[in-house]
Amino acid sequence: MYLSREEERMLSGEEGLAVQKAMQLLTALGEVFGAERMVKIESAQIAGVSYGNIGDAGMEFLEDWADLGGKVRVKSTLNPAGMDLDKWKEMGIDDEYYQRQMRILKAFEKMGVEITCTCTPYLVGNRPRSGAHVAWSESSAVVFANSVLGARTNREGGPSALAAAITGRTPCYGLHLEDNRVPTAIVKVEARLESIFDFSLLGYTVGRILGSGIPYFKGVLVRDFDKLKIMSAALAASGGIAMFYVGDRRRTADKLEKVCVDQRELELSREKLSSEGKPDLACIGCPHCSIQELRDLARALKDKRVKEGCALWVWTSQGVYDQAKDRGYLRAIEGAGGKVFTDTCMVVCPLEKSGYSHMVSNSCKAAHYVPSTSGLKATATETYLVLESVMEGR
Amino acid sequence: MQERTYRGRGVAKFVGKGEALVSRQGISFFGGVDPTTGLIREKGHDLCGQDVTGKVLVFPKGKGSTVGSYVLYQLKKNGHAPAGIINVETEAIIATGCILAEIPLVDKLEVDPISAISTGDYVVVDGKEGRVVVRRG
Numbered sequence: 001m002y003l004s005r006e007e008e009r010m011l012s013g014e015e016g017l018a019v020q021k022a023m024q025l026l027t028a029l030g031e032v033f034g035a036e037r038m039v040k041i042e043s044a045q046i047a048g049v050s051y052g053n054i055g056d057a058g059m060e061f062l063e064d065w066a067d068l069g070g071k072v073r074v075k076s077t078l079n080p081a082g083m084d085l086d087k088w089k090e091m092g093i094d095d096e097y098y099q100r101q102m103r104i105l106k107a108f109e110k111m112g113v114e115i116t117c118t119c120t121p122y123l124v125g126n127r128p129r130s131g132a133h134v135a136w137s138e139s140s141a142v143v144f145a146n147s148v149l150g151a152r153t154n155r156e157g158g159p160s161a162l163a164a165a166i167t168g169r170t171p172c173y174g175l176h177l178e179d180n181r182v183p184t185a186i187v188k189v190e191a192r193l194e195s196i197f198d199f200s201l202l203g204y205t206v207g208r209i210l211g212s213g214i215p216y217f218k219g220v221l222v223r224d225f226d227k228l229k230i231m232s233a234a235l236a237a238s239g240g241i242a243m244f245y246v247g248d249r250r251r252t253a254d255k256l257e258k259v260c261v262d263q264r265e266l267e268l269s270r271e272k273l274s275s276e277g278k279p280d281l282a283c284i285g286c287p288h289c290s291i292q293e294l295r296d297l298a299r300a301l302k303d304k305r306v307k308e309g310c311a312l313w314v315w316t317s318q319g320v321y322d323q324a325k326d327r328g329y330l331r332a333i334e335g336a337g338g339k340v341f342t343d344t345c346m347v348v349c350p351l352e353k354s355g356y357s358h359m360v361s362n363s364c365k366a367a368h369y370v371p372s373t374s375g376l377k378a379t380a381t382e383t384y385l386v387l388e389s390v391m392e393g394r
Numbered sequence: 395m396q397e398r399t400y401r402g403r404g405v406a407k408f409v410g411k412g413e414a415l416v417s418r419q420g421i422s423f424f425g426g427v428d429p430t431t432g433l434i435r436e437k438g439h440d441l442c443g444q445d446v447t448g449k450v451l452v453f454p455k456g457k458g459s460t461v462g463s464y465v466l467y468q469l470k471k472n473g474h475a476p477a478g479i480i481n482v483e484t485e486a487i488i489a490t491g492c493i494l495a496e497i498p499l500v501d502k503l504e505v506d507p508i509s510a511i512s513t514g515d516y517v518v519v520d521g522k523e524g525r526v527v528v529r530r531g
Contacts, residue, residue: 025493028405032489047460054461057429057468061494157460159490 001030001171002037010167018070022163029160030171039172042128043075044165045121045136046113048158050082050348051101052373058158059100062107065162072112073168077121079138079158080288080348081105084341085117091341092353113165117343118317120229120288122149125319133176135164139242140233140287140365146243148228152176155242175242183216183245185257191266193220196230196293197362197382198266203231204364204380205261205269207239215259216245216252226290230363233287237365238269273367275377279360282390283346284383285315286363294324294340298332300387303394306337310390311356314338315345336391351376360386396530400510404524405484406492406499411518412477414511414528415449417441422458423465423491432474447474450517452507455481456488466491478519480507480526500526 003011011027013020026038048054054062082101083093105115116124119138122145128134130150136142137156145151154174156164164170174180187206193199199222206215215235222228228246235241284297297314306312314333316324321342324330333340346359346366351374358377359370367380417440421427426436432447446469456462466488469475478498481488492499498521503510511517511528518527 021494024407025490028407028489028493029486031403032405032484032486048464054464055468057464058461060471061464061467157463157486157490159463159494160486 001027001035003027007038007169016069018065018068019166021065021068022070022166025160025163026167026169026171030173033171033173035171035173037172038169039133039176040168041074041135041164041170042132043126043134044072044161045077045079045126045138045141046108046158046161046165047079047137049079049104049108049117050344051097051104052082052350053348054104054158059104062104066107066110070111070166072165074165075126076113076165077116077126078108078113079117080119080344081117082349083344085343087341090339091349092355093350097350111166116317118288119345120290120317123288123290123320124317133170135161135170137161139236142242143232143236143244144229146175147232147245148225155240181243182214183249183252183256184213185210185215185259186252187215187217188258188260189217189220190260190262195382196227199227199231200234200362200364200380201266201269202261203234204238204273204368205265206259207235207237207241208269209259209265210239210241210257212240213257214243214245215241216249219248220246222246226293229287229290233363233365237368269364270380273364273378273380275358275379277358277377279358279379279389280310281354281356281359281376282310282312282386283315283359283361283366284386286345286347286361286366288345289314289316289320291320291323294320294329294333295327298329300384301333301336301338301391304336304391305394307390307392312338312390313346314340316340316342318342346370347373350374360389362386398528400503400505400526400528402500402503402524402526404500404521405489406497407521408496408498409518409520409522410450410478410498411516412448412450414513414515414517415441415444415446415451416508416511416513417453418508419453420455420457421451421453422456423462424459426458427465427469429465429468430472430474432469446476448477450478450480450519451476452480452511454508455483455485458487460487462487463491463494466497467495470495470497478517480511480519482507500524
């Protein structure tokens with residue numbers, strides 16, 4: 001693998017131990033994946049933040065790297081943590097969990113990472129320009145960055161994204177190379193697509209069928225960012241997909257896989273993401289809600305209130321939360337008995353501490369992960385049905 | 395005593411040696427290995443109940459959550475890391491964990507390591523030179 005003089009200096013330890021270790025990691029990964037050189041990056045999105053997810057192992061590693069003097073060189077933002085940084089007690093989080101989560105965030109802060117704690121960095125100031133090379137490690141944001149924003153990133157792990165932030169570089173392979181960014185499968189959709197949930201279900205179905213590769217949804221015209229956002233998340237949950245195309249495009253790979261998605265295939269996904277019994281916890285915001293989604297939710301909750309024994313938990317970023325507060329959407333949601341949490345989500349927080357037993361969401365990604373991450377039953381369905389299951393007229 | 399040297403690719407450029415522990419199955423360090431004891435606890439795994447501490451682990455490749463990289467790091471801090479790892483062809487989780495934890499890692503040997511190396515063999519993993527030495531008997 002070719003290294004520039006500056007990169008050689010980093011590897012030899014002339015720029016400190018943290019930079020050296022970061023470069024060791026990146027060159028080794030570069031060799032594993034057959035990269036010929038490094039490429040400079042414009043931003044990093046770092047996963048592996050929730051204490052419940054990375055545990056003491058990850059916490060100790062991050063503290064050690066921060067103590068070695070690691071400092072990020074590019075704009076670096078953070079994935080959701082395991083709790084709302086203010087309202088953690090309302091989520092049933094205990095003091096020990098809180099303390100350890102804060103140690104993780106302090107380590108990141110010491111390294112210069114912005115404590116954004118969201119899976120939608122592109123909604124709160126980390127929005128790369130088209131063509132920019134970045135190192136992102138939130139799977140839904142990776143898909144969104146490659147497919148909607150036109151940025152270039154592989155599916156990074158937490159440590160490799162952090163190492164990229166510390167060196168300002170990532171090995172140049174995979175989706176950093178133009179030749180690898182062509183569709184490998186053509187998806188014919190024979191079903192009506194209207195709601196946000198339809199697009200989540202479509203993404204989940206295609207991820208399930210393909211597993212990997214770059215699907216091209218020929219003729220599917222969609223410009224609504226919220227639909228593209230939820231589809232990105234679902235594609236990366238049921239499969240290892242990092243990029244897709246919609247609309248019209250000519251250039252494709254020579255060997256093109258063909259997939260047809262009809263109503264029957266969508267129903268099959270829906271059955272996989274359904275549980276018996278009545279849901280008691282409605283969750284909206286996987287990926288984190290945009291301001292438009294909070295507006296729509298505020299409107300849908302007019303003259304409604306949360307039923308006894310049920311809850312409505314909404315998840316967003318601190319940045320969007322502040323906007324929603326100014327525009328009165330928060331008051332509307334909270335007035336109906338809902339709670340709006342920031343910095344975390346139903347997938348990475350210890351949802352089992354909530355005391356509820358069956359989550360319902362309009363996000364297939366959320367329904368896919370929640371049973372294994374927190375043991376709750378989970379169902380995915382249309383947004384209005386999510387709300388109907390826990391709300392009643394006022 | 396029989397001694398053989400095999401060439402491979404040095405991924406984590408450190409050197410270590412120990413008794414081999416060979417598996418035909420992939421290993422998920424997250425959930426699959428106890429970071430405080432080094433014991434493999436994945437039910438149904440052919441190495442379930444075995445201790446990885448100080449051993450040279452030979453297996454096809456890593457699997458499971460990327461948090462597995464941090465578990466390798468924690469094993470090292472707790473004094474229960476393997477002395478080295480040999481994969482058929484490694485992937486990002488094991489490669490990342492070995493580099494963070496300074497555990498030697500070699501893959502792509504000129505022979506299939508799972509049939510060439512047996513549990514109990516004495517093995518030197520040289521990640522610097524991309525080489526593995528196997529002693530038997």
